[in-house]
Amino acid sequence: MPESPAxxxxxxxxxxxxxxxxxxxxxSLIYHPTIIPLPTPALVESVAGAAHYSGIKLDHxxxxxxxxxxxxxxxxxxxxxxxxxxxxxxLKELYCCRPTLExxxxxxxxxxxxxxxxxxCKGFSEYAAQWFxxxxxxxxxxxxxxxxxxxxxxxxxLVFAQSQTYVTRYxxxxxxxxxxxxxxxxxxxKIVKMVDQWHGQGLPTRYGxxxxxxxxxxxxxxxxxxxxxxxx
Numbered sequence: 001m002p003e004s005p006a007x008x009x010x011x012x013x014x015x016x017x018x019x020x021x022x023x024x025x026x027x028s029l030i031y032h033p034t035i036i037p038l039p040t041p042a043l044v045e046s047v048a049g050a051a052h053y054s055g056i057k058l059d060h061x062x063x064x065x066x067x068x069x070x071x072x073x074x075x076x077x078x079x080x081x082x083x084x085x086x087x088x089x090x091l092k093e094l095y096c097c098r099p100t101l102e103x104x105x106x107x108x109x110x111x112x113x114x115x116x117x118x119x120x121c122k123g124f125s126e127y128a129a130q131w132f133x134x135x136x137x138x139x140x141x142x143x144x145x146x147x148x149x150x151x152x153x154x155x156x157x158l159v160f161a162q163s164q165t166y167v168t169r170y171x172x173x174x175x176x177x178x179x180x181x182x183x184x185x186x187x188x189x190k191i192v193k194m195v196d197q198w199h200g201q202g203l204p205t206r207y208g209x210x211x212x213x214x215x216x217x218x219x220x221x222x223x224x225x226x227x228x229x230x231x232x
Contacts, residue, residue: 077151083189084151084158091183091194095164097141099131101227109190110229115203116196119220120213124229127194129221136224140167144176158183161200 080088090107093099104124113120114127121127134141144163151158160183165176180200184193197203204210 078148080148080151080158081153084185087158087183087185087189087191088146088148088160091181092143092146092162094131094134095141095162096143097135097138099128099134101229104128104229107189107191109186109192112191113193114196115194115213117198117201117203118213119216120203120210121217125221125226126217128226128229129224130217132226133220133224137169138166139169139172141165149180156185156187156189158185 087107090103093103108124108127110124111122112124112127113122114130115121116130119126119130121130142165144165146160146162149159149161159181161178161180163176163178165174167174178199180197182195182197183191186192195203204213
């Protein structure tokens, strides 16, 4: 009986010195976050019609209209469609400070949207006032070059680059603006939305800047006389 405590002590000592097998540690996982590039508004707009060039040429307008029913991402080309040519020529007239009511009747929808760094317009009264204001501000406007980037039917969109030189009416100063212009059209080949990006940069979207652009669109019709568009 007296030896029992010693025996018990030795048993504890042996068990304590015996190392238990260690359980394997769980595998460590290293997460590499995927960096997703967020496109800027300028990137989205400027390459919207040019991202799927394939060089396919479609000659007949009837064939183009039939193709609108199917979305073929590769069927985008740079050859200017006849209907887009008319729209492009009308826009060049507007940029050269020669706005007419006939141009808007022919190439613009009544509720079209127009955006540039200075304005954000919705509807005829707002966007027409911007164009009729140009001859009041500039004595001359010359197109230096125009380059078609894409002319597509799905979506029905025209994207082109241009360089325009303006001469201010009173100070006679020259200002050249290079732009990338994205034009979306409806099935009647009329403009439903147009975005003019000066120097290929995105439009101002911060609250203060956007508010001023909207305010400009609202105030200009009060300052500039615009011929009334006939009721459709």
